[in-house]
Amino acid sequence: MAVAEKQQTVIGASVPRLDVREKVTGAAVYADDIQFGPGLLHCRVKRSPIPHGIIKRIDTSKAEKLPGVKVVVTGADFPDRIGLYLKDRHIFARDRVRFIGEPVAAVAAVTEEIAEKALELIEVEYEELPGVFDPVYGASPEAPLLHPELGTYEYPNFIFPKPGTNIANHFKIRKGDTEAAWPQCAAIVEHTFRIPHVQHVPIEPHVAVAKAEENGQVTLWASTQSPFAQRALIAKALHIPESKLRVIAPFVGGGFGCKAGVTMEAIPVAVALKLPGYPIKLRLTREEEFYTNFVRQGLVIKIKVGCDKDGNLLALENTMYWDGGAYTEYGVNVTRAGGYSSTGPYDIPNVKTDSMCVYTNHPVGGAYRGFGMAELHTGIDQAMDMLAEKIGMDRVEFFKKNCIRGGDVLATGMVIHDVGIEDCIDAVARDLNWGVKEKPSGPNKVRGKGIALAWKAPAMPPNAGSSAIVKLNADGTVDVSVGGQEIGQGTFTVMAQIAAETLGVPYENVRVTGPIDTRYSPYEWQTVASRLTWSMGNAVRNAALDARQKVLNVVAEAWQQDPKELDIKNGYVISYRTEDTMPLKDVVVYGIPKPNDQGWIGGPIVGTGSFMPTYVTGLDPETGQGDRAVVHYTTGAQGVDLEVDLETGQITILKAVSAFDVGKAINPELVKQQMEGGMVQGLSSALFEECKLEKGVMRNPSFVDYRIATAIDVPPIMDTFIIEHAQDDGPFGARGIGEHPLVPSIAAVASALHDALGIRITNPPFSAEKVYLALVEAGLAK
Amino acid sequence: MGYHRITLTVNGVMELVDVPSNMTLLQMLREKLGLTGTKNGCASGECGACTVMLNGEPVNSCMVLAVECDGADVVTVEGLAKNGQLDPLQEAIIETGGVQCGFCTPGILISSRALLNRKPKPTEFEIREAISGNLCRCTGYNRIVEAVKKVAGTE
Amino acid sequence: MQNPHPGLPEIEYIKPASLEEASKFLAAHAGEARPFLGGTDTFVRLRDGAWKDKYLVDVKGLDGTAQVSFDPEKGLTIGAGVAMNRVEAMPEVREHYPLLAEAIRTVASYQLRNRATIVGNICNASPAGDTIGACMLYGGVLKVFGADGVREEPLDTFFKGPGKTNLKPGDIALSLTLPLPPRGHVGRYIKVARNKLGDLAIVGVSVLAYPDATLASGYRFLIALASVAPVPLRVPAAEKVLAEKTIDEATIAEAAQIAMDSCSPIDDVRGSAQYRKLMVRNMTRRALTEVWQKLTQAA
Structure with missing residues (x-):
């Protein structure tokens, strides 16, 4: 891909979003907006009220007799398991329930109200079993076994379940010799951090509509980041031939990972199979969104890290207990990502990592923006902050001394590419006036500054692929088809820029066609992992190059020139030799007539392209060593300047700063928007967010008590800096940025809190209450 | 459950609708009138995605019964642009980059438009206060605030 | 674990023509009908099943519930159906009852305050009600229409527990009067x-x-x-x-x-x-x- 670019016009330009006019006029169609007419049936789900138990009996007969009820289904109807990595769950619980909110049965009725009444008529008898509500306990031999059948589940070769335990995956790194390194350390920090479950909170709740036809065709309309993965997984679990399941995916009203994989979408499909001919809609309530959906799983992370007297890191022991929940749709792979990235962006010669995904009776762990990295960094960066303090070094100096540089050998044995993390640290420190103590706004207030680093690799199977189609129209415009989803990040805009630049047409002439439809759109693994700009961008670039070459070949033949002498600029084919020009519209559909009515050259131009990394290797199950664990890392830094009210404990973030190395910003404003939005989501989790789980019950499953940042809570100043150390295999040098900006936020706030207060409060969220009571405990307040 | 026949004006158009007692204004707009620009995010008055103007003032349309709107004047996001000409606020939010997934955008636009109608030159605090009932998970809010300032001429 | 309804459960909406009619209906349907003001609490409680009423009796617009007025002698009278923002925006309220205006501005969101009412806040008797304190300190007195006619309920003795007040079935709160506060407050x-x-x-x-x-x-x-x-x-x-x-x-x-x-x-x-x-x-x-x-x- 490292083609030297002759000139760049729209790459690096902050062109307006392609989808924005529809979105500001209310015309943009989301899944809940699609009209299905009077045949539409409403689906509601009967859910487990207990965290762990055996289902003794289900009686649906009364519900079935309720007028307006069309069908009732239970786990008995669907015997097969489903799961993205480890196939460990049923669409409806069959013999056992493992979390509160687990689907047990579903009803489709003519109105939502009738479906709700029918749920009350379904009788389910449970025998309650003791539960597991802590991952450390869950990993111990004393804990009750939640999945006795673990040994029989299907899973890919990079997941390591431990049958006979609650450990769904155990990822290890053994590099160097930590035991030998400890005596050489001048300072050692040992600390255990607990990071709570949080929810994604897209403003659009999950919604899915399914319809089965008599002929066996099944269509699913869903708010989804993963139409192709959903097609594959749901088809397999429900015995639908994959090509007969069609997933249509309109605009997504916020994803953040929660609409990746299969969450609730299999439910209406299962119901539809029992009642062909009717569209069946399931729309989660906001409360279901909170307590039944995939969560960012909790983490208990035990860190021991040491450095020599000059502050050089020598050794790290990192033990992570991920609270994977009742099933492990994504948890097992978050565990793996947390494992291979367990050093953070620090160069550490001796590393021992144990990253374990533990089954508990909590909600299911899913993918959440950052995919484990925010949780990891909340631990590792705070530990580094403590170590810098202990060895008596400035934090920025300590980070710069120890951060990774191109050519370093990572804990997995992979050699890291050129990374701009040092530039990121400098940019943040400079913008924050690092080292300058700011004045608080009044008495009983204190100020503090903090900084934290971030790294993250796309967490995905080694062979996650992308494809694209570039189709030229008779008016000279271009349609780009992709399978990656526009979830607000602006990917359609970026793809249009890449296609425009590669083809040589004005950006305004390029459309990206949606909605994504697995029947017509080219394959994309999933819209996750901050991988689209890089992976799908490469596919679009390849498709555009293909189309471009086809155009040039036709024109070269017509003009009897060498295609190498031709180019496409601003929508015209030009010859560098003869200075002939021809608008694309005269070529791309009807071809070019030969002289003297002797026939035609060419025809409709369609370019295709795909991309798949082929170089990612497996890692040794015992040592985690391998040549290349991941495709690449995006790195960066974040800082905050905050004030604490000593009479309430309330934190006000006055300024937040981010700098990330994105390789090349295809659209700098979109990159900055990702940095700002991600940072605020991260700061929101630092200050407010936590699923308050008590014995498996989420006590705050609504916006009333699960608070997120509002317009008045966010820092009025957010500065963002784009650093560009090109990605060797990225389109125009680009790599992803979608998730990274929230990764360091919690650690940055913790660092600033310590700077302000002189005490450490290490477990988020840093609520006013937690801060104030810590001040009381430290004798700093009464 | 009883039905009620109501007449109201929505985006300048007179409508006659039969609504059940428990139907909210939000449901009526989306399900009876096909105005799906107004979004359902929580159904409990917390997220602001369903904000519309009712007789000139913004309300959570999930917190109003449709039957209460007999004789009312309602403006939704679909009614902001006039004759294909975007409202300056719509133009501004495009320019400042205050839209990502777009799901909160209709409610944000209505809340902000209502603010500017009652106070053409709001302070930054007043802007943030006025949209604090509109949750956005994508943008981090500041670009939305910038858009309102731009229209107010206070940036 | 409560799993709230997606929308409001089935319920009847009643709009009586007079206070007498409303009161009679409410008294006759004790436990299954309640007066309906802004609805901001009502909708939430109906959705989550905490309230199981069958009837919402819309009393907004009945005698005295829709007006808010200031009289230099009698003070401020806020009709039960008057939304908080309308009260907060009144120049007389900002001048003479700034504590009330300040408290109103902390309630939920601007758009919710276009529905939420001061009197509704009082009738629901949430210990967390932001505006109740101000109303009590200004010496607020609630005017209630009931089976025995109109009576006055001083706020100081009105609250009995979370969600519990002196209101009885058939009672309809009409308005709240706040006397003019003393000079220099x-x-x-x-x-x-x-x-x-x-x-x-x-x-x-x-x-x-x-x-x-x-x-x-x-x-x-x-x-x-x-x-x-x-x-x-x-x-x-x-x-x-x-x-x-x-x-x-x-x-x-x-x-x-x-x-x-x-x-x-x-x-x-x-x-x-x-x-x-x-x-x-x-x-x-x-x-x-x-x-x-x-x-x-x-x-």
């Missing part, structure tokens, strides 16, 4: 919550004060607390200290400590009892100090 509402705006109060402290030459301190201070007891709480013992002792830092601290000792908060998902008590002390001290500064500046 100063107020402050401080709310401790998770977000900076819009959240429910973990603790809410309302303070109203004015010069009173008959008192040893020369000032009357009134204090009301939200979210720290089963009902909105007045703190007479602290008010007494502030009436009797010279107002200074120590007296304010003593009063704040009494406020803390007087309340009986619970642990809940929003905050612990321990934190609530400490915040009652700190925020009472802060509110009293700020009010005291303004009073002395004015003097």
Whole structure:
């Protein structure tokens, strides 16, 4: 891909979003907006009220007799398991329930109200079993076994379940010799951090509509980041031939990972199979969104890290207990990502990592923006902050001394590419006036500054692929088809820029066609992992190059020139030799007539392209060593300047700063928007967010008590800096940025809190209450 | 459950609708009138995605019964642009980059438009206060605030 | 685990033509009908099943419920159906009842306050109600229409427990009257919550004060607390200290400590009892100090 670019016009330009006019006029169609007419049936789900138990009996007969009820289904109807990595769950619980909110049965009725009444008529008898509500306990031999059948589940070769335990995956790194390194350390920090479950909170709740036809065709309309993965997984679990399941995916009203994989979408499909001919809609309530959906799983992370007297890191022991929940749709792979990235962006010669995904009776762990990295960094960066303090070094100096540089050998044995993390640290420190103590706004207030680093690799199977189609129209415009989803990040805009630049047409002439439809759109693994700009961008670039070459070949033949002498600029084919020009519209559909009515050259131009990394290797199950664990890392830094009210404990973030190395910003404003939005989501989790789980019950499953940042809570100043150390295999040098900006936020706030207060409060969220009571405990307040 | 026949004006158009007692204004707009620009995010008055103007003032349309709107004047996001000409606020939010997934955008636009109608030159605090009932998970809010300032001429 | 309905459950909407008709209907359907004002609490409780009423009786627009008026003699009268924003926007309210205006601005969001009503807030008797403290300190009296005609309910004796009041089936709150506060009054509402705006109060402290030459301190201070007891709480013992002792830092601290000792908060998902008590002390001290500064500046 490292083609030297002759000139760049729209790459690096902050062109307006392609989808924005529809979105500001209310015309943009989301899944809940699609009209299905009077045949539409409403689906509601009967859910487990207990965290762990055996289902003794289900009686649906009364519900079935309720007028307006069309069908009732239970786990008995669907015997097969489903799961993205480890196939460990049923669409409806069959013999056992493992979390509160687990689907047990579903009803489709003519109105939502009738479906709700029918749920009350379904009788389910449970025998309650003791539960597991802590991952450390869950990993111990004393804990009750939640999945006795673990040994029989299907899973890919990079997941390591431990049958006979609650450990769904155990990822290890053994590099160097930590035991030998400890005596050489001048300072050692040992600390255990607990990071709570949080929810994604897209403003659009999950919604899915399914319809089965008599002929066996099944269509699913869903708010989804993963139409192709959903097609594959749901088809397999429900015995639908994959090509007969069609997933249509309109605009997504916020994803953040929660609409990746299969969450609730299999439910209406299962119901539809029992009642062909009717569209069946399931729309989660906001409360279901909170307590039944995939969560960012909790983490208990035990860190021991040491450095020599000059502050050089020598050794790290990192033990992570991920609270994977009742099933492990994504948890097992978050565990793996947390494992291979367990050093953070620090160069550490001796590393021992144990990253374990533990089954508990909590909600299911899913993918959440950052995919484990925010949780990891909340631990590792705070530990580094403590170590810098202990060895008596400035934090920025300590980070710069120890951060990774191109050519370093990572804990997995992979050699890291050129990374701009040092530039990121400098940019943040400079913008924050690092080292300058700011004045608080009044008495009983204190100020503090903090900084934290971030790294993250796309967490995905080694062979996650992308494809694209570039189709030229008779008016000279271009349609780009992709399978990656526009979830607000602006990917359609970026793809249009890449296609425009590669083809040589004005950006305004390029459309990206949606909605994504697995029947017509080219394959994309999933819209996750901050991988689209890089992976799908490469596919679009390849498709555009293909189309471009086809155009040039036709024109070269017509003009009897060498295609190498031709180019496409601003929508015209030009010859560098003869200075002939021809608008694309005269070529791309009807071809070019030969002289003297002797026939035609060419025809409709369609370019295709795909991309798949082929170089990612497996890692040794015992040592985690391998040549290349991941495709690449995006790195960066974040800082905050905050004030604490000593009479309430309330934190006000006055300024937040981010700098990330994105390789090349295809659209700098979109990159900055990702940095700002991600940072605020991260700061929101630092200050407010936590699923308050008590014995498996989420006590705050609504916006009333699960608070997120509002317009008045966010820092009025957010500065963002784009650093560009090109990605060797990225389109125009680009790599992803979608998730990274929230990764360091919690650690940055913790660092600033310590700077302000002189005490450490290490477990988020840093609520006013937690801060104030810590001040009381430290004798700093009464 | 009883039905009620109501007449109201929505985006300048007179409508006659039969609504059940428990139907909210939000449901009526989306399900009876096909105005799906107004979004359902929580159904409990917390997220602001369903904000519309009712007789000139913004309300959570999930917190109003449709039957209460007999004789009312309602403006939704679909009614902001006039004759294909975007409202300056719509133009501004495009320019400042205050839209990502777009799901909160209709409610944000209505809340902000209502603010500017009652106070053409709001302070930054007043802007943030006025949209604090509109949750956005994508943008981090500041670009939305910038858009309102731009229209107010206070940036 | 409550799993709320996606929308409102099936319910009948009734719009009576007169107060008598409304009251009779409500009395005849005790336990399954309730007066309907702004609906901002009602919808939430109906969705989550906490309330199981079959009828919503819309009393907005009935005699006296739709108006808000200010009279220099009688004070402010707020109809039951009048939305909070309408009250807050009145120049007379901002001038004569600034504590009420301040409290209103902390309730939920602007758009919710276009539906939420002061009287509804009072009738639902949430201990966390932000505006209740101000209404109590201004000496608010509720006018109620019931089977026996119209009666008056002073707020000081109106609340019986969370969600419990003196209202009986068939009662319809018509309006709230707040007498004109004494000359020179100063107020402050401080709310401790998770977000900076819009959240429910973990603790809410309302303070109203004015010069009173008959008192040893020369000032009357009134204090009301939200979210720290089963009902909105007045703190007479602290008010007494502030009436009797010279107002200074120590007296304010003593009063704040009494406020803390007087309340009986619970642990809940929003905050612990321990934190609530400490915040009652700190925020009472802060509110009293700020009010005291303004009073002395004015003097």
